[in-house]
Amino acid sequence: MYSSGVDSREKLVEAMAELMWERGYSATSPRAVRELSGVGQGSMYHYFPTKRDLGLAALNHNCQVQLDSWKAVLQDLEDPLEILIAYLTLPRDPLKGCRVGRMAQDKAVVADDGLRQPVAEAFARLREMLAAVIGMARSQGRLPADLEPMVAVVQGGYVLAMAEQDRAPYDAACQGALELLRVAAGTAGAAPGGDGSASF
Helix, strand or coil, X not given: CCCCCCCHHHHHHHHHHHHHHHHCCCCCCHHHXXXXXXXXXXXXXXXXXXXXXXXXXXXXXXXXXXXXXXXXXXXXXXXXXXXXXXXHCCCCCCXXXXXXXXXXXXXXXXXXXXXXXXXXXXXXXXXXXXXXXXXXXXXXXXXXXXXXXXXXXXXXXXHHHHHHCXXXXXXXXXXXXXXXXXXXXXXXXXXXXXXXXXXX
């Protein structure tokens, strides 16, 4: 249950968001949300007439929480290579999955354009943020090419870890991406005109 300082609507959204992250949208029942939130059925349907209404609010909540965590990493550092390393080494629970990516595995979410939109927009924002960082590194001569697959590597690591219930595949995916980043940075630093500042 949540503290009395949180209003009923917020309790419902946070409970639904947590359960969706843990179980997915399809497997989360209104009853489970009421039990976790401590909010009665009447209040629940007052704020959210349907499960979809509550699911959409919870999806937006989870996407915003995830975006805020990505932004914190990307904004707290200035060196582009350090930012990319920080993104790849961000503390995560791969067996629980990404708050956003987990929803892309739920058939009910994928089949509903309204539910899928916050997920697609969150990943689009992340790709834009990383593209800006990568572009900065390239303009400094510290990376030779675009590294757009970085997001796919992390999300793929999540999927493999959850499928095998072992974080090792996730760790291996991120470590592999780090090594490729180091190789790419080293190659750029050794290129004609490079200043050798690509090592990190």
